[in-house]
Amino acid sequence: MTQIRLTTPLTDEDVEKLRIGQQVLINGVIYTGRDAAHKRMVDLIKAGKENELPFDPKGQIIYYVGPSPTKPGKVVGSCGPTTSYRMDPYAPELYKLGLKVSIGKGKRSPEVIEAMKKYKGVYVAAIGGAAALIAKSIKSAKVIAYPDLGAEAVHEFVVEDFPVVVVNDTLGGDLYQEGIKIYAVK
Amino acid sequence: MCQDTGYAVIFLELGQDVRIEGGDLYEAITEGVRKGYTEGYLRKSIVSHPLERKNTGDNTPPVIHTTIVPGENLRIVVAPKGGGSENMSAIKMMKPADGVEGVKDFVLEVAKNAGPNPCPPVIFGVGIGGTMEKAALLAKEALLREIGEKNEDPNMAALEDELLEKINNLGIGPQGLGGRTFALAVHIKTYAAHIASLPVAVNINCHAARHKEIVF
Ligand code: SF4
Numbered sequence: 313m314t315q316i317r318l319t320t321p322l323t324d325e326d327v328e329k330l331r332i333g334q335q336v337l338i339n340g341v342i343y344t345g346r347d348a349a350h351k352r353m354v355d356l357i358k359a360g361k362e363n364e365l366p367f368d369p370k371g372q373i374i375y376y377v378g379p380s381p382t383k384p385g386k387v388v389g390s391c392g393p394t395t396s397y398r399m400d401p402y403a404p405e406l407y408k409l410g411l412k413v414s415i416g417k418g419k420r421s422p423e424v425i426e427a428m429k430k431y432k433g434v435y436v437a438a439i440g441g442a443a444a445l446i447a448k449s450i451k452s453a454k455v456i457a458y459p460d461l462g463a464e465a466v467h468e469f470v471v472e473d474f475p476v477v478v479v480n481d482t483l484g485g486d487l488y489q490e491g492i493k494i495y496a497v498k
Numbered sequence: 499m500c501q502d503t504g505y506a507v508i509f510l511e512l513g514q515d516v517r518i519e520g521g522d523l524y525e526a527i528t529e530g531v532r533k534g535y536t537e538g539y540l541r542k543s544i545v546s547h548p549l550e551r552k553n554t555g556d557n558t559p560p561v562i563h564t565t566i567v568p569g570e571n572l573r574i575v576v577a578p579k580g581g582g583s584e585n586m587s588a589i590k591m592m593k594p595a596d597g598v599e600g601v602k603d604f605v606l607e608v609a610k611n612a613g614p615n616p617c618p619p620v621i622f623g624v625g626i627g628g629t630m631e632k633a634a635l636l637a638k639e640a641l642l643r644e645i646g647e648k649n650e651d652p653n654m655a656a657l658e659d660e661l662l663e664k665i666n667n668l669g670i671g672p673q674g675l676g677g678r679t680f681a682l683a684v685h686i687k688t689y690a691a692h693i694a695s696l697p698v699a700v701n702i703n704c705h706a707a708r709h710k711e712i713v714f
Pocket of ligand 1 (some may be wrong): 392393394395415440501502503579580581582583584615616617636699704705
């Protein structure tokens with residue numbers, strides 16, 4: 313299988329060429345956020361205070377994760393994806409501001425898939441539960457906002473060949489539906 | 499392994515000849531959870547109120563299920579439970595006429611609905627019978643059984659095999675990306691039911707199935 317390397321920040325063209333089922337290795341800076349951080353960010357957007365966001369979503373990648381604590385001498389704790397549907401109510405707002413990729417696991421809502429088509433974004437999956445392994449591709453990590461949220465704080469990661477699979481592309485394709493079609497026993 | 503080190507679910511089996519002196523047993527277990535999650539660099543995933551949602555900072559309180567059994571031992575089973583697979587679990591109060599076919603349909607519906615979300619491959623714990631809360635507890639207890647260990651009731655063992663095949667034939671596969679191994683096992687636990695009810699609970703456990711027990 314061909315692997316594609318992507319380095320942030322990303323352009324529309326970078327993500328438009330991606331297709332469901334492709335393996336991608338992500339490099340550069342990515343940001344983390346899950347339930348509570350998303351709520352705060354989208355509350356800011358709704359209040360017209362985009363400039364107060366922890367980072368400018370334009371061309372960026374957000375990783376749905378709440379890492380476990382960092383052991384002494386390590387860069388970060390275990391760091392696997394959390395289930396993405398919980399961020400569905402917030403994701404369209406971020407794609408609208410230019411977010412290019414979200415990383416998580418599990419199905420997205422029709423609204424998010426529509427937003428990705430409209431604003432040129434994709435959704436990719438990391439391997440759920442393989443968190444200690446995933447942490448190896450994270451080269452540096454720091455909390456940049458909402459430290460009071462504990463594991464849910466927004467982190468900035470620098471990653472090297474962080475492995476993901478394209479689940480939803482800018483054409484509205486859905487790997488979760490296509491994959492099942494191939495293997496289901498009628 | 500996984501960053502979600504879970505809700506600390508504790509099963510306590512207290513032998514009726516055991517006498518615990520001084521202090522508070524539940525407080526002691528809570529302290530154990532606090533220490534384990536803090537000193538062991540495990541994630542603090544618990545908020546004190548489901549609607550106000552403020553993190554307790556030490557992963558307490560645990561959920562403790564206690565049973566009194568004959569004997570003079572104290573058995574503690576720790577079964578931390580991740581949120582992703584717990585959220586894909588479901589319970590349904592069926593009618594007796596729905597029968598075994600109804601149970602199968604419901605389990606398959608839960609599997610389909612879960613898809614990639616609970617980090618497949620997963621284990622299905624199915625609790626059938628009792629009251630509503632009893633069925634839910636049976637489903638969770640069923641997850642404690644070792645994979646590969648057969649159900650003692652031959653009818654239920656056959657139903658487990660049939661459900662496992664049907665679930666895997668959905669084609670959801672590992673990580674939900676398509677394939678034939680969505681579930682590693684189906685474990686059923688039953689209990690007497692009311693003449694009017696057929697409660698069925700399905701509790702899903704991801705492949706990060708972490709269980710540890712200690713007997714005093
Ligand atoms: S469902 Fe299990 S493997 Fe997946 S993130 Fe949650 S605890 Fe980890």
